[in-house]
Amino acid sequence: MTATLKTSAPIVPGSSARMGPSRLRPSDVVTVATDGLRQRKVRTALSALGITIGIAAMVAVLGLSESSRADLSNQIEQLGTNLLTVEPSGGFGGGDGVLPEESVAKLARIGPIEVVADVVVLDQAPLRNDVMSSNETKGLTAIVADIDLVATLRGSVSSGAWLDETTSQTPSVVLGSVAAERLAITSVTDGPMITIGGEWFTVIGILGDFPLAENLDRAVFIGKGAAVSVFDVELNPSVIYVRTDPDQLDAVRGVISPTVDPQSPDEVSISRPSDVLEAQDAADSAFTSLFLGLGAVALLVGGIGIANVMVIAVIERRNEIGLRRALGATRAHIRRQFLVEALLLSSLGGVAGVSVGAAVTAFYAGVEGWDVVIPPIAIIGGLAAAIAIGAIAGLYPAMRAARLAPTEALRSA
Amino acid sequence: MSHPALELIDVSKVYPGSPPVHALDHVSLRVDRGELLAIVGPSGSGKSTMLHVMGTLDRPTEGSLNIDGIEVSRLGDRKLSAVRSQRIGFVFQQFFLLHGASALDNVANGLLYSGTSKRTRRRRAAEQLDRVGLGRRLHHLPNELSGGERQRVAVARALVNEPSIVLADEPTGNLDSRSSAAVMDLLHKLHQEGSTILVITHEHAIAESLPRQVEMIDGRLVDLVGAPQ
Numbered sequence: 005m006t007a008t009l010k011t012s013a014p015i016v017p018g019s020s021a022r023m024g025p026s027r028l029r030p031s032d033v034v035t036v037a038t039d040g041l042r043q044r045k046v047r048t049a050l051s052a053l054g055i056t057i058g059i060a061a062m063v064a065v066l067g068l069s070e071s072s073r074a075d076l077s078n079q080i081e082q083l084g085t086n087l088l089t090v091e092p093s094g095g096f097g098g099g100d101g102v103l104p105e106e107s108v109a110k111l112a113r114i115g116p117i118e119v120v121a122d123v124v125v126l127d128q129a130p131l132r133n134d135v136m137s138s139n140e141t142k143g144l145t146a147i148v149a150d151i152d153l154v155a156t157l158r159g160s161v162s163s164g165a166w167l168d169e170t171t172s173q174t175p176s177v178v179l180g181s182v183a184a185e186r187l188a189i190t191s192v193t194d195g196p197m198i199t200i201g202g203e204w205f206t207v208i209g210i211l212g213d214f215p216l217a218e219n220l221d222r223a224v225f226i227g228k229g230a231a232v233s234v235f236d237v238e239l240n241p242s243v244i245y246v247r248t249d250p251d252q253l254d255a256v257r258g259v260i261s262p263t264v265d266p267q268s269p270d271e272v273s274i275s276r277p278s279d280v281l282e283a284q285d286a287a288d289s290a291f292t293s294l295f296l297g298l299g300a301v302a303l304l305v306g307g308i309g310i311a312n313v314m315v316i317a318v319i320e321r322r323n324e325i326g327l328r329r330a331l332g333a334t335r336a337h338i339r340r341q342f343l344v345e346a347l348l349l350s351s352l353g354g355v356a357g358v359s360v361g362a363a364v365t366a367f368y369a370g371v372e373g374w375d376v377v378i379p380p381i382a383i384i385g386g387l388a389a390a391i392a393i394g395a396i397a398g399l400y401p402a403m404r405a406a407r408l409a410p411t412e413a414l415r416s417a
Numbered sequence: 418m419s420h421p422a423l424e425l426i427d428v429s430k431v432y433p434g435s436p437p438v439h440a441l442d443h444v445s446l447r448v449d450r451g452e453l454l455a456i457v458g459p460s461g462s463g464k465s466t467m468l469h470v471m472g473t474l475d476r477p478t479e480g481s482l483n484i485d486g487i488e489v490s491r492l493g494d495r496k497l498s499a500v501r502s503q504r505i506g507f508v509f510q511q512f513f514l515l516h517g518a519s520a521l522d523n524v525a526n527g528l529l530y531s532g533t534s535k536r537t538r539r540r541r542a543a544e545q546l547d548r549v550g551l552g553r554r555l556h557h558l559p560n561e562l563s564g565g566e567r568q569r570v571a572v573a574r575a576l577v578n579e580p581s582i583v584l585a586d587e588p589t590g591n592l593d594s595r596s597s598a599a600v601m602d603l604l605h606k607l608h609q610e611g612s613t614i615l616v617i618t619h620e621h622a623i624a625e626s627l628p629r630q631v632e633m634i635d636g637r638l639v640d641l642v643g644a645p646q
Contacts (some may be wrong), residue, residue, distance in 0.1 A: 006627065023496075023499055023500070023503060023504075024499065024503075024532070025488065025495055025496070025498075025499045026495065026498040026499045026501075026502045026530045026531070026532075027530065027531065027532030028529065028530055028532070029532060029534075031535075032529060032535070036529075039515075039517060039518070042517065043516065043517040101423075323511070323513055324513075324515065326513070326531075327509075327515075328529075329498070329501070330474065330501060330505075330509075331472065331501065331502060331506045331507075331526060331527060331529060331530055332498050332499065332501040332502020332503070332529075332530035332531065332578075333492050333498060333502075333529075333530050334495050334498040334530075336495075337498075337530060352541075357448040400614055405625045409475075410469075410474040410475070411469045411474050414474070414509070416510075416511055
């Protein structure tokens with residue numbers, strides 16, 4: 005026993021120089037800070053929650069807006085930005101509100117126009133089938149369609165076939181996707197029939213959705229030949245769809261009106277449907293900024309929560325601080341302990357927040373059928389923001405803890 | 418023998434105010450290595466200030482303080498902390514054990530700021546717990562130990578860095594008479610093994626059991642028993 009004691013530091017007079025400094029290993033700093041959090045689990049979880057909510061909101065907002073934007077630009081790319089629609093302008097011009105019948109033929113002669121098709125709305129022909137009562141329309145419209153319509157709009161046929169040269173002369177009808185649903189027709193194999201204006205038509209096809217012309221989803225289409233022979237109508241186009249060479253779009257846009265109606269070109273209105281999707285994209289961005297702002301506010305509140313909890317911890321743990329000082333901790337060691345504690349707390353919140361945000365994005369994108377896109381900036385930025393907030397929130401409490409005089413800290417409460 | 422374990426020369430501590438409070442009034446005290454002594458005095462006599470100054474937790478207004486030959490009264494925070502971590506062991510009336518840590522880890526914390534590895538700290542902590550008779554209580558938490566056992570854990574923590582002097586502030590103040598006797602027996606045993614121990618107490622009965630007694634009255638020291646020649 006006495007032998008152990010003789011091993012204590014050799015006695016050299018005037019020896020302060022040979023004494024090493026107080027040292028706290030980095031791994032011990034982390035252990036000490038972790039112990040501080042482990043002993044107050046509920047409080048740790050609650051104070052990290054503020055950061056979690058803020059980070060999760062920001063990651064989810066960025067993830068969702070990025071996912072929806074990816075989906076939207078995917079749509080725009082698929083449909084092309086080179087589609088124009090031409091309609092008579094109703095307006096105050098006093099025009100007759102119709103386009104000349106030969107417009108499509110004239111437009112087809114313009115070089116850069118790749119494909120063109122028109123539709124004519126049959127206002128006077130109510131639709132029926134045997135599941136509909138005689139006084140309902142279900143919001144459906146009968147439309148006379150050019151056989152190039154599906155090609156021009158890059159639409160798709162989900163069942164049966166689109167109108168061709170032959171079937172557009174016969175009493176055949178193709179249903180838009182919504183129209184098929186409302187008429188409760190899912191397949192064309194057993195030759196379902198509907199009536200339009202009291203005349204029977206055989207359903208030969210069902211279309212997929214038209215993303216750029218949603219009103220067509222609620223329509224049923226018959227061919228021009230059939231329309232003329234059955235209903236004896238004028239075929240003044242209600243809308244003309246024009247697909248052009250993308251590089252010549254502006255030039256084409258300029259010549260459409262004079263070509264269609266040389267007498268009164270200002271009674272022709274031209275629009276580009278993809279503009280609507282792009283506008284939607286821009287509107288989404290505005291919402292994204294709003295929600296990011298809200299996320300930032302949540303983050304700020306979370307940071308204040310952490311600062312608050314750390315200030316309380318410093319007051320409650322005065323005796324611990326005093327003890328550590330008596331055991332040889334320098335002011336810097338105490339400061340480091342509390343700063344690392346705040347950093348661990350906020351990082352915990354940050355990691356949880358990124359996970360929750362990613363999960364929310366994945367879930368919502370799954371529901372919407374989008375690809376999940378979580379921008380790396382959201383993950384890195386989320387974690388960086390959490391750490392920065394921990395550092396800022398921890399600084400003041402840590403300084404207070406370090407400045408506490410040992411004699412003050414050891415006084416019993 | 419060379420320099421003493423601890424020496425105060427003409428130390429005063431004045432707290433500003435009107436009138437200023439002379440908590441320590443030109444106090445001199447020399448504690449040689451291997452001594453076991455008591456500073457006894459009523460509350461308000463300046464005992465606590467004396468302990469804080471001797472433990473480098475507070476600075477004297479004037480005078481000099483030597484610990485193991487190191488003049489510490491002019492040192493900065495970092496060097497003072499190093500003196501505490503390597504030359505001084507503290508035992509407090511309220512034990513000040515960390516609730517969430519085992520007896521072993523509480524004792525190992527006595528070496529936390531020395532930069533030694535966790536393994537070494539735990540090994541040496543186990544040795545000291547064995548020495549204070551708690552070799553079978555290494556992994557108990559403080560609230561699983563009796564008051565006397567807790568204070569013995571605190572004593573082991575004070576010894577684990579092999580300090581030049583152990584400063585014990587009312588070590589039996591929170592204990593019943595049986596635990597008090599056990600802790601005092603332990604201090605005697607450690608003294609016989611060569612440790613230097615200074616006990617601060619207000620109980621004359623405690624002080625009278627120790628070989629040397631110094632009384633503190635109104636910030637001044639009076640030798641009672643066992644003063645060195």
